[in-house]
Amino acid sequence: AQKVTQAQTEISVVEKEDVTLDCVYETRDTTYYLFWYKQPPSGELVFLIRRNSFDEQNEISGRYSWNFQKSTSSFNFTITASQVVDSAVYFCALRGGATNKLIFGTGTLLAVQP
Amino acid sequence: DAEITQSPRHKITETGRQVTLACHQTWNHNNMFWYRQDLGHGLRLIHYSYGVHDTNKGEVSDGYSVSRSNTEDLPLTLESAASSQTSVYFCASSEGQLMNTEAFFGQGTRLTVV
Numbered sequence: 001a002q003k004v005t006q007a008q009t010e011i012s013v014v015e016k017e018d019v020t021l022d023c024v025y026e027t028r029d030t031t032y033y034l035f036w037y038k039q040p041p042s043g044e045l046v047f048l049i050r051r052n053s054f055d056e057q058n059e060i061s062g063r064y065s066w067n068f069q070k071s072t073s074s075f076n077f078t079i080t081a082s083q084v085v086d087s088a089v090y091f092c093a094l095r096g097g098a099t100n101k102l103i104f105g106t107g108t109l110l111a112v113q114p
Numbered sequence: 115d116a117e118i119t120q121s122p123r124h125k126i127t128e129t130g131r132q133v134t135l136a137c138h139q140t141w142n143h144n145n146m147f148w149y150r151q152d153l154g155h156g157l158r159l160i161h162y163s164y165g166v167h168d169t170n171k172g173e174v175s176d177g178y179s180v181s182r183s184n185t186e187d188l189p190l191t192l193e194s195a196a197s198s199q200t201s202v203y204f205c206a207s208s209e210g211q212l213m214n215t216e217a218f219f220g221q222g223t224r225l226t227v228v
Contacts, residue, residue, distance in 0.1 A: 106156035
């Protein structure tokens with residue numbers, strides 16, 4: 001069975017603080033993909049990044065960075081120097097196996113205070 | 115530009131009525147998905163389809179049905195709406211059988227069952 005756990009329900013930070021959103025996954029598949037999506041207050045779901053199970057290189061995109069560690073089944077997301085516009089719900093998702101289903105975690109609500 | 119659209123954006127219906135939510139994508143994607151989003155549960159998969167005439171149950175399929183008569187559309191039907199089905203519904207599509215392709219989401223339909 002596949003499962004994604006985002007233990008942090010809500011996080012509140014002050015602008016310019018760094019914040020890390022945790023994601024832990026479970027799967028028996030050897031090949032799988034991990035994703036992060038952002039859902040701003042307007043409600044749409046915005047794709048941020050994907051990572052395959054064979055590529056453990058960390059990735060940085062501007063103020064965003066992702067740390068993928070197969071040893072701990074984690075795919076954490078860090079926002080550096082957070083801004084109010086980063087306030088959103090962030091979802092981690094897993095896709096793998098024969099079914100090819102995209103399974104989501106419960107999301108983390110990030111509130112960045114000015 | 116290719117897109118995925120859901121209609122209606124908002125719907126209020128009475129318990130026991132049949133309701134159909136529309137999803138139309140112009141990406142020409144084979145995969146289409148329906149999710150519901152509820153506080154504390156994140157996004158949960160209702161049904162999904164890998165192509166025309168193919169449909170599969172997700173983790174919360176009871177009380178819902180889908181049919182896929184063409185590539186572009188995957189309507190979601192609530193056979194007899196219940197208050198527990200009050201939720202925000204998202205449709206998504208992704209390309210082919212590739213696990214590494216991200217899913218593109220519609221803007222969501224807020225359904226209230228009274």
